[in-house]
Amino acid sequence: xxxxxxxxxxxxxxxxxxxxxxxxxxxxxxxxxxxxxxxxxxxxxxxxxxxxxxxxxxxxxxxxxxxxxxxxxxxxxxxxxxxxxxxxxxxxxxxxxxxxxxxxxxxxxxxxxxxxxxxxxxxxxxxxxxxxxxxxxxxxxxxxxxxxxxxxxxxxxxxxxxxxxxxxxxxxxxxxxxxxxxxxxxxxxxxxxxxxxxxxxxxxxxxxxxxxxxxxxxxxxxxxxxxxxxxxxxxxxxxxxxxxxxxxxxxxxxxxxxxxxxxxxxxxxxxxxxxxxxxxxxxxxxxxxxxxxxxxxxxxxxxxxxxxxxxxxxxxxxxxxxxxxxxxxxxxxxxxxxxxxxxxxxxxxxxxxxxxxxxxxxxxxxxxxxxxxxxxxxxxxxxxxxxxxx
Amino acid sequence: xxxxxxxxxxxxxxxxxxxxxxxxxxxxxxxxxxxxxxxxxxxxxxxxxxxxxxxxxxxxxxxxxxxxxxxxxxxxxxxxxxxxxxxxxxxxxxxxxxxxxxxxxxxxxxxxxxxxxxxxxxxxxxxxxxxxxxxxxxxxxxxxxxxxxxxxxxxxxxxxxxxxxxxxxxxxxxxxxxxxxxxxxxxxxxxxxxxxxxxxxxxxxxxxxxxxxxxxxxxxxxxxxxxxxxxxxxxxxxxxxxxxxxxxxxxxxxxxxxxxxxxxxxxxxxxxxxxxxxxxxxxxxxxxxxxxxxxxx
Numbered sequence: 001x002x003x004x005x006x007x008x009x010x011x012x013x014x015x016x017x018x019x020x021x022x023x024x025x026x027x028x029x030x031x032x033x034x035x036x037x038x039x040x041x042x043x044x045x046x047x048x049x050x051x052x053x054x055x056x057x058x059x060x061x062x063x064x065x066x067x068x069x070x071x072x073x074x075x076x077x078x079x080x081x082x083x084x085x086x087x088x089x090x091x092x093x094x095x096x097x098x099x100x101x102x103x104x105x106x107x108x109x110x111x112x113x114x115x116x117x118x119x120x121x122x123x124x125x126x127x128x129x130x131x132x133x134x135x136x137x138x139x140x141x142x143x144x145x146x147x148x149x150x151x152x153x154x155x156x157x158x159x160x161x162x163x164x165x166x167x168x169x170x171x172x173x174x175x176x177x178x179x180x181x182x183x184x185x186x187x188x189x190x191x192x193x194x195x196x197x198x199x200x201x202x203x204x205x206x207x208x209x210x211x212x213x214x215x216x217x218x219x220x221x222x223x224x225x226x227x228x229x230x231x232x233x234x235x236x237x238x239x240x241x242x243x244x245x246x247x248x249x250x251x252x253x254x255x256x257x258x259x260x261x262x263x264x265x266x267x268x269x270x271x272x273x274x275x276x277x278x279x280x281x282x283x284x285x286x287x288x289x290x291x292x293x294x295x296x297x298x299x300x301x302x303x304x305x306x307x308x309x310x311x312x313x314x315x316x317x318x319x320x321x322x323x324x325x326x327x328x329x330x331x332x333x334x335x336x337x338x339x340x341x342x343x344x345x346x347x348x349x350x351x352x353x354x355x356x357x358x359x360x361x362x363x364x365x366x367x368x369x370x371x372x373x374x375x376x377x378x379x380x381x382x383x384x385x386x387x388x389x390x
Numbered sequence: 391x392x393x394x395x396x397x398x399x400x401x402x403x404x405x406x407x408x409x410x411x412x413x414x415x416x417x418x419x420x421x422x423x424x425x426x427x428x429x430x431x432x433x434x435x436x437x438x439x440x441x442x443x444x445x446x447x448x449x450x451x452x453x454x455x456x457x458x459x460x461x462x463x464x465x466x467x468x469x470x471x472x473x474x475x476x477x478x479x480x481x482x483x484x485x486x487x488x489x490x491x492x493x494x495x496x497x498x499x500x501x502x503x504x505x506x507x508x509x510x511x512x513x514x515x516x517x518x519x520x521x522x523x524x525x526x527x528x529x530x531x532x533x534x535x536x537x538x539x540x541x542x543x544x545x546x547x548x549x550x551x552x553x554x555x556x557x558x559x560x561x562x563x564x565x566x567x568x569x570x571x572x573x574x575x576x577x578x579x580x581x582x583x584x585x586x587x588x589x590x591x592x593x594x595x596x597x598x599x600x601x602x603x604x605x606x607x608x609x610x611x612x613x614x615x616x617x618x619x620x621x622x623x624x625x626x627x628x629x630x631x632x633x634x635x636x637x638x639x640x641x642x643x644x645x646x647x648x649x650x651x652x653x654x655x656x657x658x659x660x661x662x663x664x665x666x667x668x669x670x671x672x673x674x675x676x677x678x679x680x681x682x683x684x685x686x687x
Contacts, residue, residue, distance in 0.1 A: 049508030050610070057509060084508075181657045211649075212657050216614060218604035221402035222649035223656060229395055242510050242606045249605075253522045254398070255529045273512035274606045 040073060040337045042327060043081045043099030045110040045120065046134075050087025051215050051240045054268040055112040055316055059134050062320030063109060065301075065308055070324075073331050081105055087215075089119040096120035100127045106337045107132070107327045107346075112316065114138030114185040121145050130343035132327055134319040135264065135287070138188040142365040149346050149365035151322045151354065152287050153389065155185070155263075159192025161285050161371045161387045162261050166234045167200040170259055176209035176232035178223060178247065180239040183215060189238045189263050197236075208232050213247075215240060220247045224254050238263035245275035252278040259283065267315050272379055282376045283384070288318040288356040289372045291383035297325075301355035315356075322354035391650070394527045399650040400643075401530050407642025408538040409599055413615055414622040414634035415544055416592030422629035423565045423585045425484070429491040430471065431593055432616020433498035438464035438594025439513065439601045439611060440506055446514045453516045461594045468590025469583045477579075480568075495616075502609035510608045513601035537599050544592065545635050551588075552631075561585060614660075621667045627680025636678055641666065 044063055047056035060082060067080050081103045085092035092111060099105045100123060108124060108131040111117045117136035124131040124147045133141055133150035137158055142148045166172045175197050180186035194207050209230035211223040224247070227235065235251070237244060237260055248260050262284040272279060290302055290313055301321055305313040329352060330345035331337060352359040359367045373384040413435065420428045428434075441463050445456035475494045479487045521532040552558040563571040564581045572578045600615060601607055619634075622641045626633025641663055649656050670677060 049503050050608075053508035053510065053608075211653065214657065214660060217659070218600075218606070218614075219402075219406050219645075221406070222399060222646040222659075225395060225398050225402060226649065226653055226656075228398075229391075242608075246604055246606055253529060253531050255522075255524070255527070270510050270512065270606075274510065276512070 038076050039079045040076050040331065041079050041081055041103055041105040042324070043083070043096075043103060043105035043108040043110075045083050045085045045092060045095040045099060045108065045116075046112055047087040047116060048082075048084035051242060052087040052113050052116070052265075054241060054270050055135070055265060056084075056087075058268070058314050058316035059110075059112050059320035061309060062134075062301075062305070062317030062322075063324050065304055065317070066321045066324035066328075068308070069304060070328055073328050074335065074337070076337070078328065085111055085116055087113065087116070089115055092116040092119040093123060096123045096131075100124070100129050105129065106331070106339055107342050109134065109320070109323050109327065111136065113183070114141055114188070115183055117141045117148070118184060121148055124148060127339075128343070129339045130327075130330075130346050132323050132346060134323045135316055136185070137264065138184045139364075139366070140184065140188070146347075146365075147343055149326075149349075149361055151319055151326055151356070151359055151367050152264075153369045153371060154366050155189045156192045157389060158263055158285050158371060159189050159194075160196040161373070162236065162263070163193050163196035163200055164387075165283065165285075165373060166197065166236070166259075166261060170234055172233035172259075173201055173203070174206055174208045174230075174232045174234075176227045176230055176235045177207060177211070178220075178227065178235060178237040178239075179210075179212050180215055180243065181212040183239065185263070185265070186238045190236065193236050193238075213239075213243065215243065217243060218246060220250050221254065224251050224256060227251075228254060228256050232258060234258055235260045236262070239265065241266055241268040241271040242274060245271050245273075245279055248275050248282060249278040264315065267374065267381060272376060272381075275376075276379075279376050280379075283373060285371045285373055285387075286315045287369065287372065288313075288315040289374065289383045289386075292372070292386055294357045295353050295355065297353050298355045318355045322356050322359065325354060326352055326359060396650075397525075398528045399646055401528065401534055403643035403646035404639070405531075405534040405537060405603070405642075406646060407639035408541045409596065409603060409638075410615075410619055410622045410642045411635040411638025412537065412541045412544060412599060413593065413596035414619040414626070414638045415541070415548065415631055416589045416596065417616075417619050418623040418626070418628055418631055418634035419548065419592070420585060420589040421623070422631065423561050424582060425565070425629075426476065426487055427491065427620070427628075428589070429488070429616070430475075430494040430498060431589070431619075432612030432614075433495050433502075434464060434468055434471070434590045434612075435593040435597040435600070435615060436502060436607075436609065436612035437467055437498065438590075438597040439607050440502065441594070442598055442601065443511055443513055443607055453514070457598055460598065461591045464594035464597075465587040465591035468586040468593070471590075472582060472586040477582075499609055499613070506609060508609065510606045513605035513607050515602055515605055519602045533599070533602055537603070540595065540599065541635065541638075544595065545631060548588070548592075548631055557581070557584060618663050621663050624667060624677055625670050627677030630677070630679040630681075633677055633679030 083095040085095040112135050114136040117133045125145050130147050135152050137155045139154045177190045179190040209227045264286040266284040267286050302313045334341040334345035349361045357369050368389050371387045374381045375384050417431050441460040475490050519533045523530050560576045560581050622637035623634045626637030648662050
């Protein structure tokens, strides 16, 4: 037995030394590449695999489209360095530090998913490289971090919008919450929904049930059976599109027929593919709709997107598109590819015309924008309403 | 909790437990014959699901033909995998084969990401598996009836095969001693291939049921079921097929009942499986049905 351990340790140490040696060689090669002065690098870290893969991929489609349409700034070519953060917090931090240290990017775009963005928060702060998130909606992403910005609204607003919808449109008096405890997005959004719903109903006991699951879970029957006993008028269940679709499917087959509401992550084609007729009638808030486009750029974006990808444009592509343009505009105003100067220019972004609307960043670096409410109808996401920020 | 709710939880638990049991059977069988913990079992399971998915999307065949084809294909895939990654190491220390299994598992996962893409796909469900029945206030999806039946048939069929047929006898002989078995005129390579064929076909059967129950398929779909069913196999006594079924039911029912009776611990549902593993290893390392074997590792 002992022999095995000794040989194992030897093997591991040999392998790791090989690996480390390999790394240092590679680093030198990449440093050599970095000398090219005529290129400005923008790093993109998005989930291309794992539980949030669809969201990341849609976002990257938008970013690539923007890069194709507007590929130059200050007479230099803009190069995208895209890395996969695998929908994993640890990998997200690795991806961000790779962008900063190896690829020496001037600014960073990303990421879909609040937890993933927060994993990179301290890194961009200490490296003083500005990051602009496309769709992380948890307030903590930008709070106390001068180098993190975003082009979307935040969850206190989104939670209020959905609570208002439940109370005013659905006339709900009792709500139940099902949250994904491993996602800061889901936990945060649930909390704001609860606060707002309690205030609207004036009833401290209006939240009749609260239960949780983890990203990657497939079976929700036990939690749903518990929720069923509490007889809510509405269920609020923000979470990844995949888990949420399975959850709704299982809820319907357990005989739970009350409306189920969620957040912006639900807008992925997979949500409908997996949930099929079970997700009919699901209502959620999001950032963009092609039915009520707001700016000239929206139309340009939609036409270009349809032409390039041959499908209907979506929220996350639009946010990725805007994110890239905000950074590009800031580089132009800063007149430099220096990260610190770009950061200062991003912070001053005001009334910038994007595909999702006019973007003005507040003192925390958050965009103040209107929310769109959508509903799944006949196997499609259909536009219900636009809610203006207060 | 009233009686109806309890029955609902019970059905949920049986449904999940029988699924774990079905996947654990294949896991434990390969171990029982070859003394090899096949960590790639969860990934063979994934290959099976993807085969069925592409089969039903790109061919006009009826679903049952696609299912039969995927089960056979996955079986053959398992045989090839054994020839490629385990056979060259058959004379090496067991730990090398174990590491090789982990390597194969990573390879398959990443290959699937490259070939099939990281975005989830929706597994098509034939109508007969998706009907909902109501017994009073208790609702049951028809699939809940099929899975335990399939699990039971598989269990009995496999027990018969291993204990009553000539090939089964040869498999048992191989599990005791490769060399002595080959001296007795048994073609060890053939027996190992058969074992892998059956084990992988079972993984695929489990995978198809998993896909029907949770129709979201991703390249990493096999990881969690692989772990859970490994635990189920250990709890039941690894190498023992009846034990794997018992372990699967304990795990499935345990997970559901934990949430049912202790809602405050809902977030620790997955932890339940791992706590169970630790407890079993401390109290009865050989598992519920396991016999004391001389340790070969």
